[in-house]
Amino acid sequence: xxxxxxxxxxxxxxxxxxxxxxxxxxxxxxxxxxxxxxxxxxxxxxxxxxxxxxxxxxxxxxxxxxxxxxxxxxxxxxxxxxxxxxxxxxxxxxxxxxxxxxxxxxxxxxxxxxxxxxxxxxxxxxxxxxxxxxxxxxxxxxxxxxxxxxxxxxxxxxxxxxxxxxxxxxxxxxxxxxxxxxxxxxxxxxxxxxxxxxxxxxxxxxxxxxxxxxxxxxxxxxxxxxxxxxxxxx
Amino acid sequence: xxxxxxxxxxxxxxxxxxxxxxxxxxxxxxxxxxxxxxxxxxxxxxxxxxxxxxxxxxxxxxxxxxxxxxxxxxxxxxxxxxxxxxxxxxxxxxxxxxxxxxxxxxxxxxxxxxxxxxxxxxxxxxxxxxxxxxxxxxxxxxxxxxxxxxxxxxxxxxxxxxxxxxxxxxxxxxxxxxxxxxxxxxxxxxxxxxxxxxxxxxxxxxxxxxxxxxxxxxxxxxxxxxxxxxxxxxxxx
Amino acid sequence: xxxxxxxxxxxxxxxxxxxxxxxxxxxxxxxxxxxxxxxxxxxxxxxxxxxxxxxxxxxxxxxxxxxxxxxxxxxxxxxxxxxxxxxxxxxxxxxxxxxxxxxxxxxxxxxxxxxxxxxxxxxxxxxxxxxxxxxxxxxxxxxxxxxxxxxxxxxxxxxxxxxxxxxxxxxxxxxxxxxxxxxxxxxxxxxxxxxxxxxxxxxxxxxxxxxxxxxxxxxxxxxxxxxxxxxxxxxxxxxxxxxxxxxxxxxxxxxxxxxxxxxxxxxxxxxxxx
Numbered sequence: 001x002x003x004x005x006x007x008x009x010x011x012x013x014x015x016x017x018x019x020x021x022x023x024x025x026x027x028x029x030x031x032x033x034x035x036x037x038x039x040x041x042x043x044x045x046x047x048x049x050x051x052x053x054x055x056x057x058x059x060x061x062x063x064x065x066x067x068x069x070x071x072x073x074x075x076x077x078x079x080x081x082x083x084x085x086x087x088x089x090x091x092x093x094x095x096x097x098x099x100x101x102x103x104x105x106x107x108x109x110x111x112x113x114x115x116x117x118x119x120x121x122x123x124x125x126x127x128x129x130x131x132x133x134x135x136x137x138x139x140x141x142x143x144x145x146x147x148x149x150x151x152x153x154x155x156x157x158x159x160x161x162x163x164x165x166x167x168x169x170x171x172x173x174x175x176x177x178x179x180x181x182x183x184x185x186x187x188x189x190x191x192x193x194x195x196x197x198x199x200x201x202x203x204x205x206x207x208x209x210x211x212x213x214x215x216x217x218x219x220x221x222x223x224x225x226x227x228x229x230x231x232x233x234x
Numbered sequence: 235x236x237x238x239x240x241x242x243x244x245x246x247x248x249x250x251x252x253x254x255x256x257x258x259x260x261x262x263x264x265x266x267x268x269x270x271x272x273x274x275x276x277x278x279x280x281x282x283x284x285x286x287x288x289x290x291x292x293x294x295x296x297x298x299x300x301x302x303x304x305x306x307x308x309x310x311x312x313x314x315x316x317x318x319x320x321x322x323x324x325x326x327x328x329x330x331x332x333x334x335x336x337x338x339x340x341x342x343x344x345x346x347x348x349x350x351x352x353x354x355x356x357x358x359x360x361x362x363x364x365x366x367x368x369x370x371x372x373x374x375x376x377x378x379x380x381x382x383x384x385x386x387x388x389x390x391x392x393x394x395x396x397x398x399x400x401x402x403x404x405x406x407x408x409x410x411x412x413x414x415x416x417x418x419x420x421x422x423x424x425x426x427x428x429x430x431x432x433x434x435x436x437x438x439x440x441x442x443x444x445x446x447x448x449x450x451x452x453x454x455x456x457x458x459x460x461x462x463x464x465x466x467x468x469x470x471x
Numbered sequence: 472x473x474x475x476x477x478x479x480x481x482x483x484x485x486x487x488x489x490x491x492x493x494x495x496x497x498x499x500x501x502x503x504x505x506x507x508x509x510x511x512x513x514x515x516x517x518x519x520x521x522x523x524x525x526x527x528x529x530x531x532x533x534x535x536x537x538x539x540x541x542x543x544x545x546x547x548x549x550x551x552x553x554x555x556x557x558x559x560x561x562x563x564x565x566x567x568x569x570x571x572x573x574x575x576x577x578x579x580x581x582x583x584x585x586x587x588x589x590x591x592x593x594x595x596x597x598x599x600x601x602x603x604x605x606x607x608x609x610x611x612x613x614x615x616x617x618x619x620x621x622x623x624x625x626x627x628x629x630x631x632x633x634x635x636x637x638x639x640x641x642x643x644x645x646x647x648x649x650x651x652x653x654x655x656x657x658x659x660x661x662x663x664x665x666x667x668x669x670x671x672x673x674x675x676x677x678x679x680x681x682x683x684x685x686x687x688x689x690x691x692x693x694x695x696x697x698x699x700x701x702x703x704x705x706x707x708x709x710x711x712x713x714x715x716x717x718x719x720x721x722x723x724x725x726x727x728x729x730x731x732x733x734x735x736x737x738x739x740x741x742x743x744x745x
Contacts, residue, residue, distance in 0.1 A: 197644030
């Protein structure tokens, strides 16, 4: 119990003193995860929409695969990405290993199936409603996807937030591909792991509270943005 | 503008899961008036409309418009029994078909505003369409169908679940639309509505056209016993 | 004025563009000592070299060096290091300093390792009483050293009952956390122990046996294997680490009044010129 209290005070102290290291790793956490989620959405939303409207032979297989990939252990993703980006790997020449870019790549792989799966679910329901109208209006495939993505935007925002939640709290993959290098690739979760390994539970816990606060703040902000859109019902 | 009509339907059939839902149907549709499709539940009225509009795949026979089918489809519109409303404002719902067509957003919105006024939705322009009443949703669907100024308008039971006032408003719009030269093909259960609107009647029974004739002739002397019973208000299976 | 601005801009630009960077894989035990926090700013100041540390176990450090993902490694597992050089992945092995391992356990010392004369006897006491012992179990330098100590004591640890011999499969800090949670014995380097904050009932029970000395060596990755590695910078860093100034800093580093490392770099194992 005392440790948790110390953690809270550590978090409080870090925040009110605007600790330079804390600001740096928090911003890097946000930068990595927001970029990863943005890229993942750019892939996953059209993919989810496409899977909803397109009938093809292996559609069910692809959807099952997507759902299975949601449970992919981040450590495995990290290891695979490491092997690809390592100087000995096929993309070694790009010199991306142990950089924030490598961490973004790993997080994109981790959250894309999650976002695509939730997006597909939401868009499939909407497509059942819109099917006749869009066919009647001769909307092209691209127009159908765009309409469905726009009209399902609230559900898709939830999908994106789920992706954000998984990515911001992830440590296994980014530890391997980022290397947790101070001032280069250290983010909140890897810093927490490091402090825990040093036995500095209070500081680790403090960083943990900062992480939770950050996740809550981003969620509130996104929901706030959604609400200013005047319509409250969809 | 090239005319989309006349329409020739020859031995057209729609089958689903081995069962014939509609057809074989032979039908000619010429360029003026309002055709009301009547018949008991399960006669295949909705499927017939879907078939003519190209929403239901033909299992046999042919449908020939006075122009290639893809082009003809862009000059038709369809209003569904349960109105489909997009999760957008009333104005953006009505403008949607124009946007799909590549019309500039500002122009599309202007024309949507005009159409909203014509169907009595001027007040609701910026409201989310999903909160409209049933009657308002159907008027929105009508405006959205009419904004591309189709030559043929299909309606499937457009007033089925509406109160008297909404029904009257929709009928007024339909009369005006027909008067302006749009060919209307609609189904209804409401015999009074059929009498008020129809210039032609198609009586559909068990997937086949039993009668296709001028409305006054149909109501004065139906040629088949099923039609006669239907007009009288008897239960026809 | 314009000339001044452009001069400043050029200085900033060159500082940004030419700030040399290299990657050094180090063991958790070295990093946990806190010595890096003292040395890195001095390296930056003296050489204009920014050393990026990858803190991993010795096993992973050697892997990173083999893959060419780091420019040099600083580890403590002599046999593995010599193999690394023999296989051609490292140019040479340069001893920098040593610290020592200590045997930590619950203050009550149920296996009575404290009075033992040598580490072998202490370990035998633990095995005989089946007192809980927490092993790193992660192929790190510390883990390898622990295994060789068991072997020298004549105990077949491979077949030990997991009821008392627990392999944590984790870094030094995490393993210490496990030991403190279970009230077990654990072999740790002194630096990690002194910096560890969650001691919670554990204390040093056995130390000082020369068999517990822990030699750190610096191995530059061979550019013949990986042309992209920054060998020149790796050599520069080696030169600094063995310099009198750095060796003095290492020798002077203390935690809580205790000296952690003994510098022992000599020119004897300096690489041949050429």
